[in-house]
Amino acid sequence: MKHKPDVIINTIARLMVPFIQMYALYVMVGTEGAGGGFQGGVVFAASFVLFVTAFGITKGRSRLPESWNTALSSLGLYLYAGIGILCIILSLGIANYLNYGALPLAKLTGIAMTRGLVISFVVEVGIALTVMAIFASIFFDLAWKSEDEGGEQ
Amino acid sequence: MKAITASALVLVILLGALFIYVAEDIPAFGDPNSPANRWVNLSISVDAGADVLTSLNDGVVPEVLAEKIKDRGFPLPPGYKVEEEEGGWNVLIPTGERLYHELQEYYFINREGDRLWVYRYSAPVRWQERCEEETGVPNMVTAGLADYRGYDTLGETTVIFTAGISVILLLRRRGKL
Numbered sequence: 044m045k046h047k048p049d050v051i052i053n054t055i056a057r058l059m060v061p062f063i064q065m066y067a068l069y070v071m072v073g074t075e076g077a078g079g080g081f082q083g084g085v086v087f088a089a090s091f092v093l094f095v096t097a098f099g100i101t102k103g104r105s106r107l108p109e110s111w112n113t114a115l116s117s118l119g120l121y122l123y124a125g126i127g128i129l130c131i132i133l134s135l136g137i138a139n140y141l142n143y144g145a146l147p148l149a150k151l152t153g154i155a156m157t158r159g160l161v162i163s164f165v166v167e168v169g170i171a172l173t174v175m176a177i178f179a180s181i182f183f184d185l186a187w188k189s190e191d192e193g194g195e196q
Numbered sequence: 197m198k199a200i201t202a203s204a205l206v207l208v209i210l211l212g213a214l215f216i217y218v219a220e221d222i223p224a225f226g227d228p229n230s231p232a233n234r235w236v237n238l239s240i241s242v243d244a245g246a247d248v249l250t251s252l253n254d255g256v257v258p259e260v261l262a263e264k265i266k267d268r269g270f271p272l273p274p275g276y277k278v279e280e281e282e283g284g285w286n287v288l289i290p291t292g293e294r295l296y297h298e299l300q301e302y303y304f305i306n307r308e309g310d311r312l313w314v315y316r317y318s319a320p321v322r323w324q325e326r327c328e329e330e331t332g333v334p335n336m337v338t339a340g341l342a343d344y345r346g347y348d349t350l351g352e353t354t355v356i357f358t359a360g361i362s363v364i365l366l367l368r369r370r371g372k373l
Contacts, residue, residue, distance in 0.1 A: 075334060079341060081352075113364075120357050123350055141346040159332030162342045170353050177360030184367045 046099035056097030063090040071171040072163050080170025087171065088178035100186050112180050119172030126165055235304060235315040240264045244310050252278055252285050252305065265303070265314060276302075283307060 064087060071083025095103035127141040138145030143166075148157035242248060242260050251258040255278045257265075262272055272289070277299060279286045287303035300322065304315040323336065323344070331339040341349055 077337075079338060116357060116360055120353055123353060127346075127350070141350070143343065156332035158343075159334075162331065162333055162338060166342045166346075166349075167338070170349065173353050173357055177356050180360050181363045184363055187368075 052097045056093050060090050060094055063093065071167060080167040081174055084171035084174025085178060087175040088182065091179045092182055095182070095186065100183070104183060107179055112176050112183070115172050116176035116180060119169040119176070122169030122172070123166055126161065235317050238265070238268055238314045238316055240268060240314040241311045244307060244312050248312065253280070257287065261312070261314065270316065
């Protein structure tokens with residue numbers, strides 16, 4: 044079925060998508076308020092769902108290409124697990140896996156609360172990247188139709 | 197059809213009443229001084245004799261009490277400290293974790309009349325009182341999610357990743373993009 048553009052849905056979607064993504068970034072870094080990586084990632088993926096609903100799946104896929112999608116889905120997990128490995132490496136084997144206090148960030152930056160910064164800006168963002176990419180990937184795979192099934196290319 | 201509707205309505209009302217009844221029975225939630233949130237009674241008690249009291253004041257848990265605590269399954273580790281507290285004594289123990297605080301509140305020995313009762317501090321106490329200074333995150337939920345339960349969250353993220361990879365393997369059609 045060919046995608047027919049609709050002026051109301053297009054305008055609303057064009058208006059809403061940036062705000063949804065901004066809100067997702069706010070929720071993602073859950074230091075002060077409610078939120079966290081899982082919720083932020085799902086809200087970010089929901090913005091892509093809205094975009095595809097309004098502009099069609101081909102245009103949506105060109106905004107989030109398959110290669111980027113696959114790379115991002117594993118990058119988030121690598122960030123999270125890599126921080127855990129870094130804790131062991133940088134403390135020369137003294138600290139446990141995922142013991143963020145062992146990272147020598149406090150000496151480098153002079154801020155005492157670096158442990159919290161690592162949690163909110165690396166771990167949560169890593170979770171959010173994985174969740175966002177995986178949910179978008181599942182949505183695109185379910186919605187995609189190949190050419191011989193009569194879908195648009 | 198009508199009988200089914202009526203019985204479904206009755207069932208829903210009964211279930212709702214049951215839920216309300218159960219919810220009324222839940223103790224005050226989040227009250228930091230309610231017993232379950234504060235400590236657990238280990239049901240260990242000894243007579244508050246003179247030798248026991250002097251031993252506690254000198255900073256040593258007496259032999260009678262230590263034996264009973266060991267029987268309960270929480271043996272006292274080497275290097276513990278006894279600290280006088282209002283109405284009793286705190287037993288502080290060193291933890292095996294590096295880069296955390298050295299001494300943790302473990303037991304509270306309470307004096308009630310002429311008997312001593314042993315309580316154990318529960319995990320929410322440490323969480324509420326120490327989570328901000330230990331983790332550096334002002335949000336208790338984030339501290340629990342990413343720091344105290346970091347392995348758990350890593351596993352959850354892996355589950356989501358695995359689900360996405362399975363969908364890619366099963367459903368992805370090879371298109372031009």
